[in-house]
Amino acid sequence: MPSTFFGLNIVRTGMSTYNVWLNTTAHNISNVKTVGYTRQTVNQAAGKPISFGTRYGMVGSGTEAISIDSERDVYYDAKYRLSNTDYGKYETFAYYMDSIEKSLYVKDSETGGLTNALDNFFQSIKDLTTGASDTTKRTKTIGDADMLTHYVKQAANDLQTMQKDVNDQIAKTVDRINSYGQEIASLTKQINTLEIYGTKANDLRDQRAKLLDELSELVDVQVMEKVPAGGEGLTQYIVSIGGAKLVDTNDHYTISYEVNGVKHSQNDIDKLYDLRWSNGQDFDVHGEGLGGKLQALFQLRDGNNGEVFSGKATAAAGDDKIVITDVNDMGKSIMKLDLPATDGVIAVGTARYQYKSFDVSVDANGNYTYTFNLKDGVKVGTAAAGQDARVGEEVDYRGIPYYMSQLNEFIRTFSYQFNEVQCGGYDLNGDKGKQMFVGKDGVLNADMNFDKIPVNAEGKPVGFTFSSVIDPSTVSDGKVTTSYYCLTALNSTIDADILKDGKLLALSDQPKNPDGTAEVENSENLKKMSALENDKTMFRQGQPGSFLKVLTATVGVDSQKVITASKNAENIKNSVDNRRLSKAGVDEDEEAQNLIMCQNLLNYQYKVLSVMNEVLDKLINGTAV
Known part of the structure; x- marks a missing residue:
């Protein structure tokens, strides 16, 4: 037979359980606006029945709160994080591609731009047809040429500034990742301390x-949680990024960013960061599984559309040089060549060697040989004979290096073609024309003129020989003759003498007369200059204006593509989050109903308690039991 007061204990269990319900509901309501909070519910079960050896069998002992559970859904968590990774990547792409587009967008009637500057230059040339000897018109033409190089340099400087910003953002992003790893490991330690005996640290x-x-x-x-057998003990919690562990339960691993001292492309900024794990393991910065903002930053900083220099390497063990032959198309075009002049890295098989300079030669059959001079103290480790070699990483995205190389190709090709015409004519003094589009070496403070390039029957350059580093001893009177490889979008300019004197523009095709006079109104060479505007063989894309239009269209398409992808990723992320919140989020109306329900259930317990109290009072005090 059960105890006389057994019923009071049943009421106590109900009051205790529904008080837990009430407190949990209050906790939910208090965190309606708390970001990341997950609704909690009470897992309730009937108390263990008790046998008193009576004919009617076992007697119920009330109820109990087994646990307070979080309504988190790991499936939707994983889906949300995956969509958030896509959003982080494309949002970063969209921001910087918009900036690249603004730097390269070439048709702005108010502020000018590359295409406007090119159009104005050719219009000035056309205006000279009605006054070839007019020094005012000549000066304007040279000024428009200078403006063209100005806009090329401005775009290139914008891209280089952007690359520096992206590089800085990589460091800041790594700092944030390390901070998250530390906090997650700290929380995991606290969670394991509280959950070691099977309870849940929901908050x-x-x-x-x-x-x-x-x-x-x-x-x-990537998150993996290993619950101990039996539900008690330490839970192993592993967070992985880029194929390696960031957090392993209570331990976290950090990523360091280090200035690697190398360049991947000719116009790369100094002090590019490379990443490495704290345990010394390499961090694959270009891995497809990296994802998120960090992947976008590296692709923007290093993206070359998968176009790198490659060939076959020959070297003996212990050599301080590596010879490359059988080069790809980039190595055969001085206009497209994008090798770092110094501080580049040549990969031969699995080995990597940093070089300080390189030399190029070509034989009578048009076969190119590149000799890479390794950095002081660097020697070839394993002999190479026809092994595959490359300089730079193939990053299959049109990032800052790609668009910088396009500007280099434009200014080199256009400068070469115009200089060939300019040098083939005669100026207003009857003297042979000199190169107008030149470069400025900032280190040597020297104006760069360029070597003559052999051409084929179609007038196309077919061979070149040069060294990537200018010998300071070759500088004379502030001038040096070098290769068109040394001309970049960052250093292009107009010859200082021509800039000062419009008479030096070579518009005539006739030298001085025997009496020393010049045919000042001769404009036959001017016609050749004007014809360059419509020269469809100058670029693969066609005439000069077409090259810039294709460049603009490409960056516009790339920008619009990632903007659309960013919006789609954001919509997917929000949709998944809404589904996640529909189950795990706190609904004010639902919690208000739970509050009333808890109140009613507790009132019922109080009512039962009151009835039992009256019964016991009558039993004890009224019957003298």
Whole structure:
């Protein structure tokens, strides 16, 4: 037979359980606006029945709260983080591609631009047809040429400034990743301390999940939780990024960013960062699985559309030089060549060697030989005979290096073609024309003129020989003769003498007369200059204006593509988050109903308690039991 007061204990269990319900509901309501909070519910079960050896069998002992559970759904968590990773990547792409587009957008009637400057230059040339000896018109033409180089340099400087900003953002992003890793490991330690005996630290788990949500925007996150057998003991919690562990339960690993001292492309900035794990393991910065903002930053900083210099290497062990033959198309075109002049890295098989300069030669059959002079103290480790070699990483994205190389190709090709015409004519004094589009070496403070390039029957350059580093001893009177390779979008300019004296523009095709006079109104060479505007063989894309239009169209398409992808990723992310919140989020109306329900259930318990109290009072005090 059960105790006389057994019923009071049943009421106590009900009051205790529904008080837990009430407190949990209050906790939910208090966190309606808390970002990352997950609705909590009470898992309730009937108390263990008790046998008193009576005919009617076992007697129920009330109820109990088994646990307070979080309504988090790991499936939707994983889906959300995946979509957030895509959003972080494309949002970063969209921001910087918009900046690249603004730097290269070439048709702005108010502020000018590359295409406007090119159009104005050719219009000035056309205007000279009605006054070849007019020094005012000549000066304007040279001024428009100078403006063209100005806009090329401005675009290139904008791109280089952007590359520096992206490089800085890589460091800041890595700092944030390290901070997230430390916080996640700290929370995991606290969670394990509280959950070692089987309870759930729901609020701490919410905080950890929120950190993972934020981390997923920066990099693709893989989470694995191993619950101990029996539900008690330490839970192993592993967070991986880029194929390696960032967090392993209570331990976290950091990523360091280091200035690698190398360049991947000719116009790369100094002090590019490379990443390495704290345990010395390499961090694959161009891995497809990296994802998020960090992947976008590296692709923007290093993206070359997969176009790198390559060939076959020959070297003996211990050599301080590596010879490359059988080069690809980039190595055969001085206009497209994008090798770093110094501080580049040549990869031969699995070995990597940093070089300080390179030399190029070509034989009578048009076969190019590149000799890379390795950095002081660097020697070839393993002999190479016809092994595949390359300089730079194939980053299959049109990032800053790609668009910088396009500007280099434009200014080199256009300068070469115009200089050939200019040097083939005669100026207003009857003297042979000199190169007008030149470069400025900032280190040597020297004006660069360029070597004559052999051409084929079609007038196309077919061979070149040069060294990537200018010998200071060759500088004379502030001038040096070098290769068109040394001309870039960053250093292009107009010859200082021509800039000062419009008479030096070579518009005539006739030298001085025997009496020393010049045919000042002769404009036959001017016609050749004007014809360059419509020369469809100058570029693969056609005439000079077409090259710039294709460049603009390409960056416009790239920009619009990532903007659309960013919006789609944001919509998917929000859609997944809404589904996640529909289950895990706190609904004010639902919690208000739960509040009333808890109140009613507790009132019922109080009513039962009151009835039992009356019964016991009558039993004890009224019957003298």
